[in-house]
Amino acid sequence: MTxxxxxxxxxxxxxxxxxxxxxxxxxxxxxxxxxxxxxxIDKIYYKALTDDGLVFNKxxxxxxxxxxxxxxxxxxxxxxxxxxxxxxxxxxxxxAKSGSLAFKxxxxxxxGHNIIGQFGVGFYAAFMVADVVTVVTRALGSGEAYKWxxxxxxxxxxxxxxxxxxxxxxxxxxKPNTEEDSYDEFLEEYRLRSIIKKYSxxxxxxxxxxxxxxxxxxxADNEFEDYVEEETVNxxxxxxxxxxxxxxxEDYENFYxxxxxxxxxxxxxxxISADGAVVYNxxxxxxxxxxxxxxxxxxxxxxxxxxxxxxIMNKCADLLPDYFSFVKGMVDSEDLSxxxxxxxxxxxxxxxxxxxxxxxxIKSQLQSMLKDERESYEKFYESFGRQLKFGVYSDxxxxxxxxxxxxxxxxxxxxxxxxxxEYVSRMPEDQKYIYYAxxxxxxxxxxxxxTELVADKGYEILYFTDDIDEFAIKxxxxxxxxxxxxxxxxxxxxxxDADEKNADEEESGNKELFERxxxxxxxxxxxxxASKRLKSHPVCLSTEGEVTIEMEKILNAMPxxxxxxxxxxxxxxxxxxxxxSLKDALGNDEEKLNLYTNLxxxxxxxxxxxxxxxxxxxxxxxxxxxx
Numbered sequence: 001m002t003x004x005x006x007x008x009x010x011x012x013x014x015x016x017x018x019x020x021x022x023x024x025x026x027x028x029x030x031x032x033x034x035x036x037x038x039x040x041i042d043k044i045y046y047k048a049l050t051d052d053g054l055v056f057n058k059x060x061x062x063x064x065x066x067x068x069x070x071x072x073x074x075x076x077x078x079x080x081x082x083x084x085x086x087x088x089x090x091x092x093x094x095x096a097k098s099g100s101l102a103f104k105x106x107x108x109x110x111x112g113h114n115i116i117g118q119f120g121v122g123f124y125a126a127f128m129v130a131d132v133v134t135v136v137t138r139a140l141g142s143g144e145a146y147k148w149x150x151x152x153x154x155x156x157x158x159x160x161x162x163x164x165x166x167x168x169x170x171x172x173x174x175k176p177n178t179e180e181d182s183y184d185e186f187l188e189e190y191r192l193r194s195i196i197k198k199y200s201x202x203x204x205x206x207x208x209x210x211x212x213x214x215x216x217x218x219x220a221d222n223e224f225e226d227y228v229e230e231e232t233v234n235x236x237x238x239x240x241x242x243x244x245x246x247x248x249x250e251d252y253e254n255f256y257x258x259x260x261x262x263x264x265x266x267x268x269x270x271x272i273s274a275d276g277a278v279v280y281n282x283x284x285x286x287x288x289x290x291x292x293x294x295x296x297x298x299x300x301x302x303x304x305x306x307x308x309x310x311x312i313m314n315k316c317a318d319l320l321p322d323y324f325s326f327v328k329g330m331v332d333s334e335d336l337s338x339x340x341x342x343x344x345x346x347x348x349x350x351x352x353x354x355x356x357x358x359x360x361x362i363k364s365q366l367q368s369m370l371k372d373e374r375e376s377y378e379k380f381y382e383s384f385g386r387q388l389k390f391g392v393y394s395d396x397x398x399x400x401x402x403x404x405x406x407x408x409x410x411x412x413x414x415x416x417x418x419x420x421x422e423y424v425s426r427m428p429e430d431q432k433y434i435y436y437a438x439x440x441x442x443x444x445x446x447x448x449x450x451t452e453l454v455a456d457k458g459y460e461i462l463y464f465t466d467d468i469d470e471f472a473i474k475x476x477x478x479x480x481x482x483x484x485x486x487x488x489x490x491x492x493x494x495x496x497d498a499d500e501k502n503a504d505e506e507e508s509g510n511k512e513l514f515e516r517x518x519x520x521x522x523x524x525x526x527x528x529x530a531s532k533r534l535k536s537h538p539v540c541l542s543t544e545g546e547v548t549i550e551m552e553k554i555l556n557a558m559p560x561x562x563x564x565x566x567x568x569x570x571x572x573x574x575x576x577x578x579x580x581s582l583k584d585a586l587g588n589d590e591e592k593l594n595l596y597t598n599l600x601x602x603x604x605x606x607x608x609x610x611x612x613x614x615x616x617x618x619x620x621x622x623x624x625x626x627x
Contacts, residue, residue, distance in 0.1 A: 358403075
């Protein structure tokens with residue numbers, strides 16, 4: 001006789017809440033039911049370890065998923081341990097009471113099983129897609145079978161039934177489609193297969209499905225017929241649990257492609273099998289190419305997170321620092337504290353330890369590439385070096401010590417990217433600073449007048465061509481006790497030679513000229529002075545303070561433009577013929593002095609790639625010189 005029973009009041013509220021809010025994606029129900037089925041088989045495996053009368057032949061144990069479109073049912077069956085009537089009552093009649101958790105606690109000291117379920121709510125995810133859930137089960141060692149059935153929060157019934165074999169069969173009566181949701185997808189063979197591959201690919205027991213195939217019809221040209229073929233959908237043994245010695249580079253490449261981590265080939269893989277304060281396995285990949293959306297806010301970082309081979313999170317961002325967000329891959333651990341929906345992670349010590357270990361392993365791999373595979377590292381850096389520099393700049397330079405030795409900058413001497421360590425190791429004894437020049441490209445920087453004095457001294461210059469470069473260097477401040485200095489800085493720290501002493505004398509003797517030029521420019525520059533850095537060029541701009549000209553350009557190109565300006569100084573080459581023309585114009589031809597001053601200022605702006613305020617006035621000034 002069938003007796004309808006009600007869920008306890010607390011269970012009823014929990015069921016309603018869970019169906020509507022705990023799980024964010026309806027497809028999760030299949031992961032939960034398959035995980036429960038895997039647990040049921042694990043329990044038999046464990047019992048076989050302690051019961052001499054029970055033999056566990058792995059070939060006899062499997063999970064089957066069967067869809068019936070016509071009847072709108074989906075069935076998940078297993079050959080696991082099954083349930084007695086009391087277990088049905090306790091495990092399914094009281095929501096959030098987990099039979100798997102109880103089994104795990106009773107046998108905590110024993111080895112040989114990895115029971116997944118902890119909270120006893122995963123089963124009820126079925127009600128997100130089903131109007132009716134029917135469970136037919138027969139327990140190991142029992143000749144009786146029982147049927148549990150429920151239409152949701154209103155209650156459930158339990159009655160005896162017939163079942164020839166040990167195990168559990170769960171049948172879902174799939175809901176009809178609504179305007180908001182299509183439930184038909186959970187009856188489609190290939191959709192079900194994709195969900196299984198996504199979440200349960202590494203369940204250790206075969207997950208079988210009858211898949212409809214097509215083949216040429218015998219005796220008929222260009223005609224095909226459908227046939228049904230049983231297929232084991234899941235891979236079962238994940239690559240990360242295999243011995244590294246058994247795996248070849250192509251095995252890792254195939255895994256990278258299968259998981260669709262990218263359309264390129266990975267430059268490097270990192271296979272971690274950690275067994276210490278926290279136990280976990282991981283396979284990480286350093287991609288070759290930059291994803292098309294990598295430097296956009298749409299890009300989502302993170303590693304796939306598994307617990308005992310079951311996918312818990314598709315993108316666990318907490319496992320990677322932002323500066324290593326280019327890394328792809330997965331982590332599998334038995335030690336993680338999961339929340340009730342198994343979709344998110346509780347922030348605990350295990351997660352922190354795994355993330356720290358992963359960060360160190362990535363850095364170590366990059367250092368190894370930099371040292372032993374320079375060409376590969378430079379290829380990587382071309383794609384992701386900018387992200388490392390963002391990492392140095394972010395969080396007020398908190399990560400600079402981790403990242404500074406991984407940075408590369410183009411060298412004026414080596415004509416290739418070099419590290420900061422390589423630069424410092426070549427510095428002459430009399431060189432005080434690490435010199436750099438910033439610009440849009442290497443070609444533009446090489447033509448900058450400001451580089452003349454530093455290059456003439458034989459000092460190496462690092463070329464900064466990324467908009468983040470100067471900001472990152474400001475955070476590093478010093479490297480091996482050497483301060484960074486822009487070639488456009490007011491004070492280059494270079495001892496004066498005979499020409500520079502002449503510049504001091506000329507500035508002192510032509511104070512009126514420089515003051516007059518500054519007045520003509522009307523506050524556009526902080527000062528006009530004789531240059532100690534120019535050799536062949538007539539004019540250039542230098543800066544004082546923390547904001548350089550390149551930084552000004554970058555900051556003012558941002559959406560929240562605050563019109564930040566560098567303190568500019570107009571430097572005149574007193575050894576250039578143009579200086580004599582300026583001196584001749586002073587006191588003799590006021591209009592000509594105005595003309596020359598504006599032309600030189602605009603020339604300096606153009607050299608720096610800065611916009612000219614009034615292009616028409618500039619072209620008119622050129623015409624005046626021509627006539």
